[in-house]
């Protein structure tokens with residue numbers, strides 16, 4: 001990941017919260033959002049040129065593999081070639097891509113860990129190979145997968161949900177971003193894994209079904225790895241030229257280094273300045289930090305979120321239990337959202353306007 005403070009986009013992301021307060025609500029005073037110009041990536045994905053693009057990727061990947069044979073880079077190039085071949089096969093018009101996760105009676109799918117990348121001091125990205133190269137995950141937005149692992153001294157396996165960070169139409173792999181908790185059994189198991197090992201994964205675990213323009217404006221309040229379901233929503237919205245939803249993100253972290261997916265979020269801010277706004281809050285902010293400091297406060301949310309009385313808005317919340325408690329109240333169980341409490345209730349949002357991941 002690139003250094004946050006180094007880029008122009010990062011400057012935008014870290015723009016002083018106080019300065020951003022000048023506009024009380026994110027919906028106020030904004031011009032009608034222009035139709036976004038799809039990036040080449042988006043066009044390649046959505047347009048009829050998908051196959052030629054994939055074939056070009058195949059050729060490039062193949063060339064790289066030829067020159068790097070035998071090295072780790074060669075293995076990655078080979079994986080890219082396979083992925084491009086899978087993508088070409090999966091994007092034939094009228095042919096539905098095969099799904100790795102089909103839910104129902106399918107049960108657990110044992111996935112091979114292909115690659116591990118260290119993202120920061122406590123977070124790694126894990127790339128798992130789907131059972132076939134031309135398979136997509138089969139996840140709808142928003143949904144998650146469940147990972148299972150049985151510690152040797154435990155009677156029962158540990159089950160935990162994770163939200164993949166790769167595009168839903170990516171073929172051949174599944175990327176999970178996992179933060180390690182010192183005594184957390186599942187996250188520790190992830191961080192102890194090495195390429196070549198396997199993990200049982202099940203899905204999809206349906207969350208909040210998204211459809212284009214379902215809401216006019218959504219607010220995402222995330223803490224730490226709570227960003228992954230929010231990023232899934234953002235991908236669905238901004239990868240679809242038909243979807244004009246406005247998005248306001250409030251993202252709390254301990255330190256600047258802990259901000260996950262910052263490059264991707266900064267890129268969204270740069271590409272869609274009228275439709276995507278991000279406000280960053282750090283518990284342990286460096287001296288020169290221009291964003292919010294401390295925890296996510298009522299004052300900040302009152303200032304940047306769309307007002308409760310605004311038509312057709314939705315506020316999504318995901319983060320560690322203490323944050324959920326303070327902002328919205330915790331869920332009772334995966335299927336029971338529990339009562340709305342905390343800051344959002346005090347600000348006048350209704351339970352129907354809030355979704356807890």
Ligand SMILES: Cc1cc2nc3c(=O)[nH]c(=O)nc-3n(C[C@H](O)[C@H](O)[C@H](O)COP(=O)(O)OP(=O)(O)OC[C@H]3O[C@@H](n4cnc5c(N)ncnc54)[C@H](O)[C@@H]3O)c2cc1C
Pocket residue numbers: 144158160161162163164176177178179180181183184185186187188224225226228229318319320321357
């Ligand atoms: C819908 C959903 C999607 C998720 N996606 C991801 C993801 O993509 N990547 C990821 O790393 N984690 C994600 N999580 C959290 C994940 O499921 C586990 O809770 C986390 O990995 C800790 O598990 P553990 O067994 O290691 O530790 P546990 O023993 O379960 O908990 C250890 C510590 O983690 C804290 N914790 C529990 N839940 C959360 C949470 N949701 N966010 C932050 N801290 C928490 C606890 O307070 C405790 O201090 C998601 C959770 C949900 C509900």
